[in-house]
Amino acid sequence: MARMKFLCDAERCIECNGCVTACKNENEVPWGVNRRRVVTLNDGVPGERSISVACMHCSDAPCMAVCPVDCFYKTEDGVVLHDKDLCIGCGYCFYACPFGAPQFPQAGAFGLRGKMDKCTFCAGGPEKDSTAEEFKKYGSNRLAMGKLPACAEMCSTKALLGGDGDVIADIYRARVFKRGKGSEVWGWGTAYGKPPQGQPAQGGKT
Amino acid sequence: MRLQLLATAVGFAAALALGGGAAHAQQPPASDATAQVERQQAQPGNNAPLWRDVRSGQPGYTTVRGVETGVLVESRGQTYREARVPVAFWGGILVAVALAGLALFYLVRGPMDVKEAGGGRMIRRFSNADRYAHWLMAITWVVLAVTGLIMSFGKDVLLPVIGYTLFAWLAVLSKNLHNFAGPILIVAVPWMFIQYIRDNGIGAEDFKWFANIFGYFRGHEYPSHRFNAGEKLVFWLILVILTTILVVTGLILNFPNLGQTRATMQNANLIHMIASYVAIALAAVHIYLGTIGVTGAYRAMRDGHVTETWAEHHHRRWYEDVRAGKARQKFAEPGEAAGGAGSAAARTQTS
Numbered sequence: 001m002a003r004m005k006f007l008c009d010a011e012r013c014i015e016c017n018g019c020v021t022a023c024k025n026e027n028e029v030p031w032g033v034n035r036r037r038v039v040t041l042n043d044g045v046p047g048e049r050s051i052s053v054a055c056m057h058c059s060d061a062p063c064m065a066v067c068p069v070d071c072f073y074k075t076e077d078g079v080v081l082h083d084k085d086l087c088i089g090c091g092y093c094f095y096a097c098p099f100g101a102p103q104f105p106q107a108g109a110f111g112l113r114g115k116m117d118k119c120t121f122c123a124g125g126p127e128k129d130s131t132a133e134e135f136k137k138y139g140s141n142r143l144a145m146g147k148l149p150a151c152a153e154m155c156s157t158k159a160l161l162g163g164d165g166d167v168i169a170d171i172y173r174a175r176v177f178k179r180g181k182g183s184e185v186w187g188w189g190t191a192y193g194k195p196p197q198g199q200p201a202q203g204g205k206t
Numbered sequence: 207m208r209l210q211l212l213a214t215a216v217g218f219a220a221a222l223a224l225g226g227g228a229a230h231a232q233q234p235p236a237s238d239a240t241a242q243v244e245r246q247q248a249q250p251g252n253n254a255p256l257w258r259d260v261r262s263g264q265p266g267y268t269t270v271r272g273v274e275t276g277v278l279v280e281s282r283g284q285t286y287r288e289a290r291v292p293v294a295f296w297g298g299i300l301v302a303v304a305l306a307g308l309a310l311f312y313l314v315r316g317p318m319d320v321k322e323a324g325g326g327r328m329i330r331r332f333s334n335a336d337r338y339a340h341w342l343m344a345i346t347w348v349v350l351a352v353t354g355l356i357m358s359f360g361k362d363v364l365l366p367v368i369g370y371t372l373f374a375w376l377a378v379l380s381k382n383l384h385n386f387a388g389p390i391l392i393v394a395v396p397w398m399f400i401q402y403i404r405d406n407g408i409g410a411e412d413f414k415w416f417a418n419i420f421g422y423f424r425g426h427e428y429p430s431h432r433f434n435a436g437e438k439l440v441f442w443l444i445l446v447i448l449t450t451i452l453v454v455t456g457l458i459l460n461f462p463n464l465g466q467t468r469a470t471m472q473n474a475n476l477i478h479m480i481a482s483y484v485a486i487a488l489a490a491v492h493i494y495l496g497t498i499g500v501t502g503a504y505r506a507m508r509d510g511h512v513t514e515t516w517a518e519h520h521h522r523r524w525y526e527d528v529r530a531g532k533a534r535q536k537f538a539e540p541g542e543a544a545g546g547a548g549s550a551a552a553r554t555q556t557s
Contacts, residue, residue: 043267047242086374111463181251
């Protein structure tokens with residue numbers, strides 16, 4: 001089975017926010033919820049780099065570990081999903097997540113949290129695939145249609161890659177060989193762990 | 207409607223006040239950018255300074271509004287996750303040991319009764335204000351403790367038994383009860399403090415009372431004033447220290463719209479957990495002694511009255527002061543405790 005991962009190539013990302021727009025359009029996310037965002041470091045000065053970040057679908061997901069109602073689950077593709085019928089909106093997943101992925105629509109005054117919403121890798125939720133209920137709660141289920149996440153598909157410079165980890169790592173490796181620089185696989189060390197000792201590293205992991 | 211408007215206005219004002227600070231924090235400092243520029247000239251393609259900034263949680267620029275949206279990696283979440291496991295484990299053990307210990311003590315020792323029951327005159331131990339403050343605190347506190355325990359350990363204890371659907375319903379009910387009951391303590395804690403501080407001063411006698419703690423459980427009490435050292439411990443440790451900590455950390459967690467960072471909420475959550483487990487274990491002893499553990503104690507908080515014998519046995523110094531007219535508490539007027547007195551005396555005899 002494929003192990004789905006995201007990879008953002010900092011040498012290619014031009015901060016167009018196309019991925020953010022694609023995500024919002026595809027999933028019709030509630031107001032105030034941003035499943036994906038683009039962050040620019042050293043904005044406006046030489047050496048500026050931009051990175052698109054969303055839920056990385058971690059191997060050992062911290063959100064899953066701290067959830068008090070056990071609403072997270074992992075699909076056989078390695079996608080971390082959650083069940084909004086179980087979620088109580090406590091915010092613990094948001095405290096634990098290194099990427100700031102969990103989002104909470106405001107459910108009342110004083111910032112009362114509603115049910116958590118996050119990137120689903122365009123894989124929907126626990127409802128039956130591609131149903132209206134699934135779309136209403138989790139957005140599009142492109143994986144069930146045999147497609148990849150809308151953000152990565154939409155990326156104009158192909159900086160954001162989404163798909164089987166081995167495939168996108170190969171694409172990225174070919175790029176690094178060709179250009180001879182920019183080998184950092186952003187977020188992979190945090191999300192998927194360090195590679196086992198003795199194996200050739202796939203570039204520096206940050 | 208007016209309340210809702212007010213609430214929105216307060217939230218909006220707070221968001222404005224704190225939003226300014228958050229926007230300012232998103233400007234990357236020039237020094238890190240300089241390091242990256244220098245490195246790029248010396249070694250093209252080496253982005254090490256940039257990635258160091260990312261790892262350190264240095265915020266960048268993003269169009270998404272909100273707190274810390276410019277931070278790419280928040281590494282402290284991992285520490286929070288690692289700390290939660292042992293805190294919850296040992297906290298659970300502490301609460302379970304306290305409850306099991308009390309159950310065992312009740313089975314072995316039974317309720318601590320006054321030997322020469324029956325009574326004499328009634329003494330008004332708690333004023334109405336004393337009792338209202340305590341009941342407001344007691345009901346709110348127990349609701350918070352029970353809902354807190356459900357959210358803390360339900361995943362390991364209840365979920366395997368009652369299943370996902372029922373547990374999710376119970377958990378969301380717990381979360382909402384917890385969130386709405388919590389702020390009541392903003393009123394209840396100061397009120398309790400004002401109502402009870404006068405007789406909770408600590409002196410050398412209190413240490414002697416603790417030295418005789420085993421005698422207390424055998425029925426030979428070291429003479430105490432209106433509150434014994436155990437009750438004073440409850441006042442100072444549970445109310446003044448732990449519950450105040452719980453209120454402060456709880457409010458940080460309850461109002462995520464005030465612009466606090468994730469690090470603040472992680473720390474608040476861990477402190478909230480530790481303080482609550484210790485407080486629940488101690489409060490369990492307090493509740494036990496106030497209800498089934500000591501005959502007549504529950505009556506004192508329910509009606510405000512205790513029998514003369516009860517007072518002499520459990521709070522001898524206070525009883526002597528009441529008799530001498532030196533205490534603020536007086537003997538009940540004839541007929542004042544008519545509803546409670548007879549039944550209280552009867553209860554003392556039968557239970």
